[in-house]
Amino acid sequence: GSFPPTDPPPTPIDAAEYQRLLESQRVLQTLFERLPVMIYRCRNDADWTMEFVSQGCLGVTGYQPDELMAGRVTYSSIIDEADRDQVWDSVQAALRERSPFNLRYCITTASGEKRWVWEQGQGVFDSDGVLQGLEGFMIDVTERARAFELLEERVDDRTRELRTLLDASRIISATLDLDDLFERVFDQVQQVVSFTGVTLAVREREGFFRRASRYTAGGFALEPPGHRYEMHPDNPIEGGLLRGESRFVDDI
Secondary structure, eight states: OOOOOOOOOSSGGGHHHHHHHHHHHHHHHHHHHHSSEEEEEEOSSTTOOEEEEOTTHHHHHSSOHHHHHTTSSOHHHHBOHHHHHHHHHHHHHHHHHTOOEEEEEEEEOTTSOEEEEEEEEEEEEOTTSOEEEEEEEEEEOHHHHHHHHHHHHHHHHHHHHHHHHHHHHHHHHHOOOHHHHHHHHHHHHHHHSOOSEEEEEEEEETTEEEEEEEETTSOEEEOOTTOOEEOOTTSHHHHHHHTTOOOOOOOO
C-alpha cells in the first residue's frame, strides 16, 4: 500500500532535488492514505492481478492492500458474479478504443457485505503501443445507489397508483350501474391497498350518501337504493364528502 522507494540520486549535486522528491512522495502517499478512495495499478488478466493498491483499499473492500497484491485474494473474486462479465467486457472495449472506462458494479467485502463501487481507469501503453497494465481508482457509492433504488421504487409505486386512478376513472365514465362500478373500483383499489374489508361511501345527492362494502374472505354488499345516510358536516369523513373531498380511513 505504499509507493515504491525512489532510487538514490546519481550525484551529490542532485541531493537537494532528491529530498524534495522524497517529500513530495511522502505528502502524496499521506493524501492517498487519508482519502476514501482505492487507487490501483493492475494487470489486464482474468484476476485483475494487483501490482499496487493504496491504503484506501481497506475502506472500500475491507481487505488490506497486501492481501490483494500478494494474491491471497484476487480482485476478480470479490466482484459480484453477475457483474464480472460486464466489467471485463467494458474494460476490453475501452482498451480497444484507447479510451478511459467508467464502471459501476457490486462487490462483496471482507465482512461479506454487498457494496456498490464506481471505478474509473484506463490502459497504460508503452511507446510501441503494448499494454503494460491498468491504472485507476474506485470509490464506494453504496449509499447513492441505495438512494437511487429507493427513488425508483417510489416512482414505480406512484406510477401504479396513478394507473389505478386512471383505470378507475375509465370505469366510472364507462358505466352507470353501481353494482358493476363498485365491483370494478374495489378491484382497482385492492391492487394498491391491502385490506381485509373496505367500505366505499359515495355522495349521491345533496346531504345523502350510499355505501358499498367488500371483504377479502368473499362477499360484496351494495346497500339498496332506498338505504341512504344523511351526512353530518361535523363528522370528519362525512363533512369531507360534503365538501367534495375523498377520504381514506384505515382500520375502522
